[in-house]
Amino acid sequence: MTRPLIARLRLVPLLTAHELAMIEGLCGSTRTVPAGADIAPQGDRPRSLHVVVDGWAARYKSLPNGRQHFPALFLPGDVCDLDGLLLHTVHSGVRALSPCTVAVLPHAQLRDLIDQRPAIRDAFWWMGCVENAIATEWSFGLGRRTAGERLGHLLCELLARLRMAGLSTDDGYALPLSQVEVSDVLGLSAVHVNRVFKELREIGVLTVKNRWLTIHDHRALKGLSHFDPDYLHLEGPRARAGADRRGAADPALDVEPLFMPR
Amino acid sequence: MTRPLIARLRLVPLLTAHELAMIEGLCGSTRTVPAGADIAPQGDRPRSLHVVVDGWAARYKSLPNGRQHFPALFLPGDVCDLDGLLLHTVHSGVRALSPCTVAVLPHAQLRDLIDQRPAIRDAFWWMGCVENAIATEWSFGLGRRTAGERLGHLLCELLARLRMAGLSTDDGYALPLSQVEVSDVLGLSAVHVNRVFKELREIGVLTVKNRWLTIHDHRALKGLSHFDPDYLHLEGPRARAGADRRGAADPALDVEPLFMPR
């Protein structure tokens, strides 16, 4: 079940249906990982690529005294260790934040595909660039945004990304993160995250109940966090000159609609 | 004069001398950019790649009320707008922090080279991954390190990167950044950066004089900032299976030594 990756790649006008099928065919096995466990092994010469199919995961880094940080969050459809394809040692681990299902694509075969098919190469390279763009935005937030702006911005980003994956309703989504985990994303203390949530709740912008986030006033949330989704590159990668590819419109692959009906 | 890029790529056992020459041959023009000016145009469909040959540059992002942040720093040898090759809109600008010389490689020709030569593709893709790894480390610092640790860590990183480029002495380097600019990298106020510099000076770890940084006690600086250079991937990308490439040892290209004599 690599649907989410395919759904994501389908957005990419770069790929033909045939190429999508090739990628899908590559997914040998699927693993399930309990919350809290590592998804991708750290260390030398990683041998495969992991795609989150279900659940949420995060890259993590920590310091001896217990300080921890999540510099990236991976949602269904995201490749969570793209770097391992090029780098020969991977230093940051990836941990499941909720129970996860991950697809495992062996590097060797993926490399063959990348060598043969420039469009596939570009699709994966492009995903790395988007990850980079998101990291840049987070970096800015950590450096220059207030706690309230950071939280608001994160929640808007997650809505946009989940919506693209077809995993949100019009005004909310399942948020499997504890406040402690949110604090490790935002570089704040858990207590302070709690206070900011409370504030947003009190001004009527959102509600969290039973791990479900409802955004009552999306406009306000976007406004107070200065959210602009451009950096997510929801429009897909740039087309290759002269290419007339149209995977996204090809009905050969039966994939769920990408946007929820309003 | 694309020497610095070539010097950087030479570290990469991936590339043959011939391939290095191909890349070097691509560099049509060279531009000089005054401090404070933009190097790479933002916006849709960028048409070329820019390599810093001399001087320092930074990616920047800002908010209306004047808050500014530099999520990445580019030193001689660094490609400063790799993302533009894949992304069809570039949202963050790159600004020269000191007077810069940049080499301009047209995307069209670079793409041809990348299509033909997997090793060249991997070299550029790899540089993107390293940029990503550095961004991840900075992100961690912004989220979880104290002001002192952040500054110390940055100064260690710059020493390592400059040393790789042959631009440091054994115990210091030219630091063209003002304290305001450092504060925009570290997500601090300029005043506080000044105080942290003072502290490091008073405990005898470093001196800044005339835009030259001298590190008197490197061990202490590394210790207090928990610096570990692994994330810089100074060892180059992973070799391709079965490849026996050895550009770095090939004397055909007359490139300066990469490390200063002690």
Add this chain to the structure above:
DNA sequence: CGTATGTTTGACATATATCAAATCGGGTGG
């Protein structure tokens, strides 16, 4: 039901920001 985990709240501590002024330093023009 009890136990563990997550959330909420309060009181207090502190790192860092802000504002404002003094001083330094180096380039420029006379």
Add this chain to the structure above:
DNA sequence: CCACCCGATTTGATATATGTCAAACATACG
């Protein structure tokens, strides 16, 4: 070569956002 000047650095006083500690509550789970 000196005097001026402008940006950069330095310092002090004060403000504030956020962290820390600790306890009380919820909530889910077995």
